Amino acid sequence: MATSETTAAAPRGGRGARERILRAAVELFARDGIHVTGIAKLTDVAHVSTRTFYQHFPSKEALVSAYLQRVASDSEGPVHIETVLERHDLTARERLLALFADSPPAKVVRGCPLHNATVEAAGTMPEAAALVERHKREFTERLIKTATEAGAREPESLGRQLALLFEGARALSTSLNDTLPYRDARELAEMLIDQSTRAVSQLPPGLSGK
Structure with a gap:
């Protein structure tokens, strides 16, 4: 090798x-x-x-924790796609949908290294598991914040739904070794975002908070 x-x-x-x-x-x-x-x-x-x-x-767990911190901050790594939520050249809606862009073609779809590490550890590396949990919760909070900017009626609900959709697409893409789940997830994400933001715009005057 x-x-x-x-x-x-x-x-x-x-x-x-x-x-x-x-x-x-x-x-x-x-x-x-x-x-x-x-x-x-x-x-x-x-x-x-x-x-x-x-x-x-x-210990090996100490190395695993350092490894997870490294890949989470790698500007060219597999977790980097999440930073699209911080871009200022896109609207909030565009940033949410950009998460579901197809990955570049690859022989093997690796998925999220943080998720993969948690699955492998299976409760045997609490420090690493805590690091991953913190990252995932912070990511969900960023989704909720972006959903708020997009004008969602219930941004917390939309943010959590998009987090579930995104993580599910990454996991299924890894299992199938295919990026098709990202395309399916993007279609669903677009529907969720449109339904949530449309609900605000269609409320009677005085109830939309505007």
């Missing part, structure tokens, strides 16, 4: 060891899974000793 060019070319040990371990985790956890990837494989790809590994990460 080939390693990345960056980690393969790195010197063993020395400065930058923590970053090399993190890069190895990003590569191996996403491709092979967290449980399958052992410390020996991580240290081999990162070109560090086991001792050096534990100097930077006291």
Whole structure:
């Protein structure tokens, strides 16, 4: 199994060891899974000793937590699509729908690495699970805020519905190895948004809050 060019070319040990371990985790956890990837494989790809590994990460769970923080903030990673909610060049409605854009063609649809990590951990990594839960709740709050900007009559309900739709599309795309669920989800999202915003515009004067 080939390693990345960056980690393969790195010197063993020395400065930058923590970053090399993190890069190895990003590569191996996403491709092979967290449980399958052992410390020996991580240290081999990162070109560090086991001792050096534990100097930077006291446990594998500590590395998993650092890995999740890294992928959640990666400007080019699979979680980056969520940042479309912060764009200022799109209307609130456009930002909500942009979440459901088709992913670029890929041999394997990986889905959300945060969700995948939670499924793999299955309650055995509470620190990592708490990090994922916090991220998902914050994402839902951002959806609710954007739904409010879009003029939804019940933005909290719409935000939670869109979160469910988005997460479901990501999970099903991973299971089917197909991005078609995103297209189906976008159609449903458009219906939900239109129904919610239309409900406001069609209320009698004095009841719409405007």
